[in-house]
Amino acid sequence: MTNEQFRIGIACIFAAKHGTTDGGHHKMWVIDQMVRILVGPENYELFRESVKEGAFGDGLEWDEGIAP
Numbered sequence: 235m236t237n238e239q240f241r242i243g244i245a246c247i248f249a250a251k252h253g254t255t256d257g258g259h260h261k262m263w264v265i266d267q268m269v270r271i272l273v274g275p276e277n278y279e280l281f282r283e284s285v286k287e288g289a290f291g292d293g294l295e296w297d298e299g300i301a302p
Contacts, residue, residue, distance in 0.1 A: 245271045255302040262299030 235243075245268045252264045273281050285296045 241272055241274070252302065257300075257302075259297075259300045260302045262297045263301050264299070266296075266298045 248268055248271060249264065252267070253261070255261065255264065269281060270278050282296045284290070285294050288294070
């Protein structure tokens with residue numbers, strides 16, 4: 235199993251375990267945690283900066299949400 239496959243598997247388990255929590259702010263937290271897992275800690279801040287700089291569309295902000 236590659237590191238990439240491992241990260242994808244962990245992110246999917248995280249989604250299954252926490253993705254059904256009620257509340258948009260909790261769902262944002264789940265998405266944030268999944269992104270952290272998928273891109274890795276070394277690339278997380280780069281991803282956030284890309285969002286702020288408009289790499290994925292103008293006017294987007296990254297919200298870390300609130301843990302359930």
